[in-house]
Amino acid sequence: MGTNYSLSQAWRFNPSQWARQSGLLVAAVLCQFVAVEATAKEEMVRTSFGEVVVKHNQDRGKGVLSQNSAINPFATRAQRAAIEALSWNESSPAPVGTKQLEAPTMNLPNGDSMGGQPEADANQRAQIEFADAWAFIEEQDRIAAKNQQSPIDALDGTHGIFTRYAGNLYSQMWKYAPFNKIGKLYFKTPSGGSSYCTANVISSTGHIATAAHCIYTRGQGFNNSFSFVPADRYGAAPYGSFGWSSATVLNDWINVGDRKSDLGIIKLANNASGIPVTSYVGWLGKSWNYGYTQHMHSFGYASNLSTQYTNICAAQSFYSGTEGTNVLVKGCDMTYGSSGGGWLRNFLPYSHGGNYVNGVVSGPHIGGFGNTYVGPRFSSYNIVALCNVQGC
16 A cells, blocks of 8 residues: 555645636635645645645756656657556456445536647647657558558447547647647656556646556555657657656545546646647646546557557446446447546547546456446546646
């Protein structure tokens, strides 16, 4: 088990200050924060929805990634392409208390915040700044075209049924929203190994959402050396790579490890030129406290399908009494590497509107490895608490 931090009250946050920085205004009114220094690098924050633990990057370079491959294990395309996906546990903790056969009543208001556009010349500038990556990926596009496989329009799914198709395999997708706002998150675990998950840019302030197990390894501590590559293809970085300034998970993830708490937020650092990730790709919207039954498109760099581009599963999400409150279930055959991939409501290809992240991949549905998976439903309990602390 992880550390169970005590909450001796040290100092208070001003909720109105956080409200001005956050799109989650309803929750900000309700939250009162008490922060406690857990270690020299970590702090506890108590909100009215639960306890959150923040790790701050103490790097003197303020999270700017070195391009020296001897220092940065994810600096080159070859290094990134060799990293294996983070594996799953098939089992998930049983819900506390009596098994629920129906979805619980939700009294909290739902909400959402819009996504945003990158700078007008983002693609032209990125093609100049990262010319080698663009040339490499465009060559892969020509190879993929020989397969004569085309992107398809996914149909509505039903309970436990899904349609899957390739995501940013093609140039008409990886250069555009929402596909280019989703990427690979590389990191090192406390034991020293390297791995990757999927992550999603979710705010104008350069925050990404991913699974908590991609940020914090239970029983060991926070992962480290985070490096995010939006629209990653074959390890190439067409919009560059971004370090981190802070990482945040729920204390329930550390001490309980249930599915509904398997969500974390990372604040990205700007690149070496001082440019934020949102300048290149914009950001996705996010929504919370919506019903369990939604038509979703979920994304992931699933290693059982391809580590080199995303796949997308379109299906209807649903509630399962065996998974419990604030957990979404949907059909999909993606496995390792898809962890942290966004589940998008109002999927609108080639648009900076819609595309609300409403959950992320956590792991397999109980007894459904390889055909159905689950993720935390975005709610006041998780995304609201995390974003009001992080300012996303």
